[in-house]
Amino acid sequence: MAKKIPEKVVSRLTFYHSIVSEFIEQNKKNITSSQLAQRLNIDDSQVRKDFKLLNEVGRCRVGYCTKDLKENIEKTLGFSNKRNAFIVGAGHLGLALAKYDKFDNYGLNILALFDNDPLKIDMQINEKKIYHIAKLPELACELNVDIAILTVPKPFAQDVADFLIESGIRYIWNFTPCVLNAPEHIKVWNENLMASFLQFACKEID
Amino acid sequence: MAKKIPEKVVSRLTFYHSIVSEFIEQNKKNITSSQLAQRLNIDDSQVRKDFKLLNEVGRCRVGYCTKDLKENIEKTLGFSNKRNAFIVGAGHLGLALAKYDKFDNYGLNILALFDNDPLKIDMQINEKKIYHIAKLPELACELNVDIAILTVPKPFAQDVADFLIESGIRYIWNFTPCVLNAPEHIKVWNENLMASFLQFACKEID
DNA sequence: ATTTAATGGTGACAATTATCACAATTGAAT
DNA sequence: ATTCAATTGTGATAATTGTCACCATTAAAT
Ligand SMILES: NC(=O)c1ccc[n+]([C@@H]2O[C@H](COP(=O)([O-])OP(=O)(O)OC[C@H]3O[C@@H](n4cnc5c(N)ncnc54)[C@H](O)[C@@H]3O)[C@@H](O)[C@H]2O)c1
Ligand SMILES: NC(=O)c1ccc[n+]([C@@H]2O[C@H](COP(=O)([O-])OP(=O)(O)OC[C@H]3O[C@@H](n4cnc5c(N)ncnc54)[C@H](O)[C@@H]3O)[C@@H](O)[C@H]2O)c1
Numbered sequence: 001m002a003k004k005i006p007e008k009v010v011s012r013l014t015f016y017h018s019i020v021s022e023f024i025e026q027n028k029k030n031i032t033s034s035q036l037a038q039r040l041n042i043d044d045s046q047v048r049k050d051f052k053l054l055n056e057v058g059r060c061r062v063g064y065c066t067k068d069l070k071e072n073i074e075k076t077l078g079f080s081n082k083r084n085a086f087i088v089g090a091g092h093l094g095l096a097l098a099k100y101d102k103f104d105n106y107g108l109n110i111l112a113l114f115d116n117d118p119l120k121i122d123m124q125i126n127e128k129k130i131y132h133i134a135k136l137p138e139l140a141c142e143l144n145v146d147i148a149i150l151t152v153p154k155p156f157a158q159d160v161a162d163f164l165i166e167s168g169i170r171y172i173w174n175f176t177p178c179v180l181n182a183p184e185h186i187k188v189w190n191e192n193l194m195a196s197f198l199q200f201a202c203k204e205i206d
Numbered sequence: 207m208a209k210k211i212p213e214k215v216v217s218r219l220t221f222y223h224s225i226v227s228e229f230i231e232q233n234k235k236n237i238t239s240s241q242l243a244q245r246l247n248i249d250d251s252q253v254r255k256d257f258k259l260l261n262e263v264g265r266c267r268v269g270y271c272t273k274d275l276k277e278n279i280e281k282t283l284g285f286s287n288k289r290n291a292f293i294v295g296a297g298h299l300g301l302a303l304a305k306y307d308k309f310d311n312y313g314l315n316i317l318a319l320f321d322n323d324p325l326k327i328d329m330q331i332n333e334k335k336i337y338h339i340a341k342l343p344e345l346a347c348e349l350n351v352d353i354a355i356l357t358v359p360k361p362f363a364q365d366v367a368d369f370l371i372e373s374g375i376r377y378i379w380n381f382t383p384c385v386l387n388a389p390e391h392i393k394v395w396n397e398n399l400m401a402s403f404l405q406f407a408c409k410e411i412d
Numbered sequence: 413a414t415t416t417a418a419t420g421g422t423g424a425c426a427a428t429t430a431t432c433a434c435a436a437t438t439g440a441a442t
Numbered sequence: 443a444t445t446c447a448a449t450t451g452t453g454a455t456a457a458t459t460g461t462c463a464c465c466a467t468t469a470a471a472t
């Protein structure tokens with residue numbers, strides 16, 4: 001195993017997966033590289049190159065078998081390789097992420113949310129409970145969670161991150177507009193919506 | 207003008223901007239490539255290469271002037287080049303985006319939100335009003351808006367997108383897990399959180 | 413004035429990613 | 443059976459992106 005899949009390919013694979021799932025729902029047995037390419041606005045040879053990485057073979061004049069393809073993508077991206085995580089900050093964004101149906105299926109198990117607003121404590125969202133942030137160290141240890149999704153307001157982001165790190169969190173998926181300061185052994189992944197928009201804006205609008 | 211800035215560089219520039227702004231708040235006059243690199247966990251020569259693209263020159267043993275650098279990044283990324291947009295779907299995610307303070311500063315003007323839930327109509331969020339979705343065609347025309355940020359639940363995504371396109375929307379920033387079907391002249395930009403996580407997961411956690 | 417060490421600048425190279433062109437295959441039409 | 447056209451597979455090539463090594467510069471220390 002352990003074939004390294006390039007970053008961009010990973011991104012496309014998730015899109016292929018989504019489209020293929022749709023085809024399967026519509027009882028379509030096959031899908032061609034150009035059907036996928038058209039939908040994503042990319043070159044069809046790109047699609048075939050991607051599938052070659054997965055050792056997925058198609059048939060001329062027919063395309064790829066949707067069922068096989070879907071399973072292959074799921075295996076490649078490791079959707080069955082579950083990872084546990086907490087959401088920290090049960091505000092609008094935190095709740096939206098907790099509701100996002102894809103995470104559960106795709107290997108990211110969100111076990112609970114945390115907040116410091118007394119009104120929110122003990123609420124349930126999508127079968128996940130909201131705990132007081134003070135409970136996090138204990139629960140992180142107990143449930144063996146080392147991934148946190150950070151969605152608190154900007155002014156508190158650094159302090160909360162420090163607290164998470166003290167609590168044993170090793171991986172922070174950062175949705176706040178702060179570029180966090182963290183020791184080297186902590187992995188921070190900044191979600192960068194602004195950059196995403198600017199690329200959209202530059203590439204597509206100018 | 208019109209120097210093309212590569213995609214990855216755009217992403218890093220937004221991070222540099224954030225960190226430099228912080229330095230300026232702290233009254234720091236200069237910042238070095240290695241300070242920036244360390245914070246972002248990248249190579250310091252990368253930072254210098256990026257700045258070379260902006261024609262930003264630093265001084266040996268001193269670094270880059272924070273004020274100049276910030277202005278340069280803002281000019282390069284076109285923050286003053288305002289674009290108007292609507293948010294369609296005023297749920298958790300839509301409201302979180304409406305509250306995200308960065309957009310306004312960085313050239314994306316969100317003028318209003320739209321929903322079909324009577325309870326939400328006429329509410330205000332962050333000085334933006336929520337309108338009934340039926341009002342969208344008229345307002346899009348009147349306010350000259352051709353960008354929509356799509357945050358409705360998955361089952362309605364395609365139908366709503368079709369409606370947006372009929373209403374004159376040309377650019378759709380799609381936050382739903384659907385890969386939308388759209389005619390060629392419509393630009394769709396899929397925000398892909400799953401891919402983002404998988405990259406984080408693969409690169410950093412394995 | 414001289415030395416030193418931190419820092420920027422840059423060319424060479426390596427790795428990744430995308431595009432193009434076209435041969436090979438094969439289902440379907442005749 | 444033969445032809446045709448759609449489709450995959452893939453090598454060549456181009457474009458983008460990242461890393462490394464090392465020189466040049468200069469503020470600070472002596
Ligand atoms: N990066 C992005 O793309 C993006 C997009 C939208 C929003 N955001 C950011 O996400 C963050 C959350 O946005 P939102 O709209 O959900 O805000 P919100 O105000 O709705 O939610 C923040 C939540 O954090 C909680 N909180 C505050 N301090 C806390 C603490 N010390 N410990 C635990 N919980 C705490 C609050 O009680 C609240 O429930 C903001 O930083 C926002 O800028 C980022
Ligand atoms: N791509 C991502 O990274 C990501 C992350 C989180 C959520 N999401 C997606 O974003 C979408 C919204 O998530 P959410 O948590 O905000 O959901 P939500 O249910 O809180 O909000 C959806 C809103 O859309 C409104 N709506 C429904 N049908 C409509 C219609 N026809 N016209 C106008 N408005 C309509 C609803 O009234 C509601 O206010 C979902 O598709 C979700 O899967 C995507």
